[in-house]
Amino acid sequence: MSAANSSTGCQEFLKETRYASPANLLISIQSFSLFSKSVIDKYESRSFESGGYQWKLIIYPNGYNGECNSLSVHFSIADSDSLPVGWEVNAVFAFFIHNQIKDNYVCFRGVTRRFNAVIQRWGFSKLISKETLMNPTNGYVVGDNCVFGAEVLVIKSKRVNECLRLVKDAASIKREWKIPNFSKLGDIWRSEEFDVGECKWKVKLHPKGQHTLPKNEYMSLFLVLKSLPPHQRVKAEVLMSIKTNDSSFSKKYTHWFKNSSEDWGFSKFISLADIRAKGFLADDCCFLEIEITVQAIVREALEF
Template sequence: MSRETTCATPTNLLMKVQSFSSFSKCGIDKFESRAFESGDYKWKMIIYPNGYYGDDDNISVYFYIADTYSLTVDSDFKAIITFYIYNQKKDKYSSFRGTARFNVLKTKWGISKVISKKTLMDPSNGYVRDDICVFGAEVFVIKKQHPIGEFLRLVEHTTPTKHKWTIPNFSKVEDVWGSEEFFVGHHKWKVNLHPKGVASLPKGRYMSFFLEPRGFPPHRRVKAEVSMHIISVLNGLERSKTYNHWFTASGEERGFPKFIEIADMIAGGFLHRDCCFVEVEITVQAIAKADH
């Protein structure tokens, strides 16, 4: 059980008791609250002014499921239960919180010694004023959930997989050139190349180069190191860029909008007879997937 002070008002139940000191005189050894609902169940709070066994100098409080008929043999859950006592002097609540398990055999939980009557009745503490005391309650049912499963496989000492393409009529491709789908690490991929750059860039200044995952299963993620190359067949020069990325089932492509300027392609001999020669090297480093 934990104890703290809070300004928050209890959300499930507020009980105002007038002439609190008269409990014993009236022959009331316990008092049950009205039923309140929380987590698809009805609950009641019981105050024992002289303790649970009737011979104690401490106040006891218990909670129980009022509609036990709603419980089945398979019913089994936990609930966070909070009991409040209003401090009228400080305008705050002292809260007492615990977690309990409930099922068809265990429908009741409580605190046998929540506060001593001496502490409660002492006017300097602020809990009772003009013989009036205010209690509160909250019950938060923790729904039973099955955790999702995930399996992560780290790939060590893997061999990079290379794919090469020759793109003819480079200058005549208006929007995007897309490769055929290919497999690396049992996953499909595709290369997208924009000879005149993506729409957000000045048209005709850059060549944009991307790798796109294709048809990944739901909840699949693949971490890969990707090296993208453009090669000159005339002088053997190569322009390369590398990145690491977690590719997902969303199919979002990843690469370089400004892979190379068109002017540099022409000056460096990367275009031969209007053909462009590109290569992608993929090294799969990790695979995360749903584990059912």
């Protein structure tokens, strides 16, 4: 069977009753008894539009292969030759039969199906038996006339593709700085850029405290992830320390760094009074150590 004719039948559907008419297609078949007696082996509707695509309803009165006593129904993408290479459409389709006695519709609604160049048709292989369809008490065929309908709901793709990579046996990377003339620094000291876990980082230090704090009370310390692309995130464990030869003061955090908040740390890392009282300034030099463990990276993925 060629790709243009490929189709798949299924029996997965939800049967329900509703009063609203089908949104996309209505077909009135007169002299239905002739239709069901194989005067024609199938009926193909005119094209109708749904979700920006053209569709057709194909009805097989004696089954898809003409060898059963049940109605088969297929939904087909029309004019598929005009679609781009690699096209794919996800849709939910529904077939309707008008109950002319109760003036409502029995609806057979399928599950979401993927249409593409390989499988261009989906449908119901044994939807309803001819005996049930022709039974006058059911109201489907009245005066030898029957009304069918169709709806197709296209699932529009606005998918976000991303890839989470967990770092196996993540190693901690340490960087150290000797910062001279601490008391004479300006409002901000910034380190050079350095690489950890395929990312570029900087340390940002406010020796007199971040601008939101009272001046000359705390040292503020932040780690900055530089030039992070949109939609990328990095999860890292960070240990920040101020040290002497004999002692250290440390704070640790774990954070998801992202484009909108690429720096993270402590506005009140340590008080300036403690820095002086605990001997963290030697000859007006501050010794800083940052330890970074990159645990996970999230990147935008085009395809999988």
